[in-house]
Amino acid sequence: MAKCMLGPRATPQDLCDHIRRYQLIAEGWQMTDSQQEAMDHLSRVMGWSVPKTFDLDLMNSPAVLLHWRSLKIMAEALPSTTLADLRSTYAEVIPQQVPATVVHEVASERAPEPVEELEVELPEEDFLPMIHAFDSHFHLDRTRRKLRLSPKASVSDLVEAVPVPQKEYVLKMSGVVVFCDPDTYPSSQDIQDLLKERYLVAIGVHPKHILTPPQRQAFLELLRVPEVAGFGEVGIDHTVRSPDMWYRQEEQLRSLLPHIQPHQVLILHIRGLRDDPTGLEAYMRCFDVVREWVPLEQKIQLHCFSGTEEVIRVWLERFPNTYFSLSGMVAKFSDVQRRAVKSIPADRLLLETDAPYFLVSPEFPCSAPHLLDHTARHVSQIRGDLSLTEVLELTDRNGSNLF
Template identity: 25%
Template sequence: MSSQRSFQEMTPPRNNRPPPFEPINCCGESEDSFVDSPAKSTTNSLRIPVVTRTAGQSRSNSSLEQERNESYVKEENFNVQYEMTLRKYHSTDVPYIDSHCHTDFIFNMLHRKYPENHVGINDWVDKYPAAFPKSFAGFIANFIKPGLFVNDTESSEYDMEWILRELEESGLYIGTTWGCHPHQAETWWKKGTFWTTLDHILSNVSKYKVLAVGECGIDLHRCESSLESQKVVFDKHVALAYKHKLPLVVHCRNGKQGNSEDECLKILKEQMEKNHPFLKIHRHCYTENWSTAQRWLKQCPDVHFGFTGAVLSFNEGQIEAIRRIPLDRILLETDGPYFKPKCFERIAPSKVCLPGMAIATAERLAEIKNVPLEEILRATYNNARRVYQVPVF
C-alpha cells in the first residue's frame, strides 16, 4: 500500500459523516463485521459491511439490509472515483486561472461557520490543500456588492480594510474587478457616493489591482431591482469601461420578465457606436445556446465566454454551444462560492466552491471538446491573461 496521504487525510473530516476511507459502522456493528473490498484506490483499502441473515429472518428485513449494503458499496465506489479524479488534478503541471470568483462571499460563508479559523485565502489554502492543485496559478476576484467598498452611512458591510489586506498578503490575487451586480442596482443607482467611489477605484489600478469593470448587466430571472435601474447601472458601467480602457464583465440572466441578452446587447451596441466595437468583454457564467453565442460574437468582436461548474449539468443545447465556441474565446471560472463540483464536496466545507476547483470545469470542457485536459488549461490560462491584460503589480 502506498505511503502517500489520501486527500481525505489532507483535510479535516466532516463532522456529519466519518472519513470516507474509514470503516463505516452501521447499527452498532463492530469492525469485525467488515471485510476488505476487492475495490481499491491507489492509497486505501476500502471496506464495506457484511450483511448476515439469521434463520427465520423476514424477506422484507433482508431487502432493507440489502438496500443498505448497496448504498455503502455506492459510497465506497464514489470515494475511489473522487480520489482518482483529485489525484489527476494534482498531477498536472499546466497552470490555470479562475477568472471569476467572489472571495468576499466565500469569506462570509466560511467565517459564519468558523469565525476563528477562516480569515482569508491564505487560510483556505492551508486548511484545504486538496482544493488547490499545484498548477493553480491564481484568480480574479469580483467585488460586486457596493456596500463592501463604498463608505456609505446606510451600509454596515463596509470593509475595505479586509480587501486591501487580502490583496497585500496573498499572491493568488491576480487582480480584481469592481462594480454593481444587477441585484444591487435598485439600492445604488442614484447614490453619488457609489459612482464617485467606483471611479476612484478604477483610477487607482495598482493600489486595488484593478483589471476590469463589473460584473454588471441585466438579470430578469429573480431580481428585485427594476429593469430601469439595471439598464442605467449597466450603461454607466459600460461607459466607465471605455473611459478607463478596461475590460467589462457582463452578467445576463433571462427570465419571466424578459430577455436579458436583448437588453444587454442593445446597450452595448449604443455604446460601441459612440466609442468603438473592440471592447474586451467577459460574458460571465454562460449558460445559453449556440444561437445566442453567435449574436454576441457577431456584435462584440472581442467577447469571451466564461464557464462555471454549471457545465456539469448542461443540456444538449448548452453543450453544443461549448463545442462550437472557439477555444480561444473560452474562460475558466468558478463563480465561487457557487457551483461547487461534486468531486470536491468532501475535502472542503459543504456548498462552498473555492477558486482552485475551477479545474473540474476544465475537465468537463475537455470532455465536450474531445481534447486533453491540459489543452483546456493552457488555452484558458492564456485567454484570461490576454483578456484581462494581466500586468505584474
C-alpha cells in the first residue's frame, strides 16, 4: 500500500509519516485492547520497535496502519484499478480452525429457527482514478479577495467557488500556501487549520514591498512557528523601474536571509526587466546575493521559473537542492524557455498555480489549486517524456521530498 500511494521506494514508515504530516486522521480515536494486542504482535513479527502505547495521532509505529481508520485512508487514496489489483493479488479465503469442544457445544444446542435471507442489490459504483497532485505555490489570501470570499475561507471553500467540469480522474490535492502580504499573515490557528487540509504554509514578503519595523517583527515571529515550512516568497523584482527600489530590495533580502530556519525551504521570487522574459540578469543578480548568506545544502525553490538552461546549470552547480517550479506561464514560453523546461532534472521539477494568477481558461474566474493539471498538460507536451499523469505524480513526490 505504501508503494502504491507514495512510490516504489516508499516504506510503511513513510506512509505513517505521510498520514501524520498531513493530519489525515482526525484526533481523538481510541485503541481497543484487541487492536493494541494485534499491533504488538505484528511489530514483534516484523522486528519493529514496540511503543508503550500505539497512538493514531502520533502514528508512532507502522503497526498502527492496521487500524481501520488507517486502512480507510489508504483505500480512499488509491484508484479503483489499483484496489482491484491488490484484491486479486492478496485476497484469499483463510480456513478457520474451530476447536472440537466448541463444535460439540454448538451441536448440542437446539438449532435456531431458519431466517429468510434477503437479497440486497447493491448499486454499481464507477470510481474515477485518483491522482495525487502538489501545488507548490499559491496565495490563499489573494485568491479569497479575487473570489470575494470570507477572509477566513478555507481551501475547500475556494475549490467550491471555482467549479470544474467532471474529468476522467480526480485530483487529490496538497501543496503550499504562501503568505507574502503582512496585512494578511496567518495566525497560528490558521496554520493548523491549513495543515488539516493537507496544505503547508510559507511566510514571506513580496519584493515589491519593503517591510516596516512592526511588519518585520511579525514576519520574524511567524518564522519561528515550527509548522512554517517555507521562507518566502522573498527575492528581487526588476519589473519595478526604479534602481533605488532594486537597491532596497537587495538590502531587504540580505537582512532577512540570516533568519531562515534550518528546516525551511527558501522560496525565491525573481523577475527581470519587462523586456527580458527569461529574467537572466535578475536570476544571476539574485544568485550573487543568495550565495553570500545561504549554505550549499539549502533547499531552494525558484518560484514561477521562467529562466534559461544557463540559469538551471548555475543554480544547481552551487545549490544542488534547487527545485524549479513551473506555473501557467509555461503555456506562453519561448523556444529558449521551452528548452530550459526540457533540461530540468526530473527530480527537481515542481508545478504551481500561483493562484489567483495565470488564468488557465476564460471559463474560470481565476486560477486555483485544483486547476494544476492544466499546467501539467503543458509541461507534458513540452518535455515529451512524461504523460500528464506522470507529470502530476512526479511533481507530487518532488514536492513532498522538498517540503
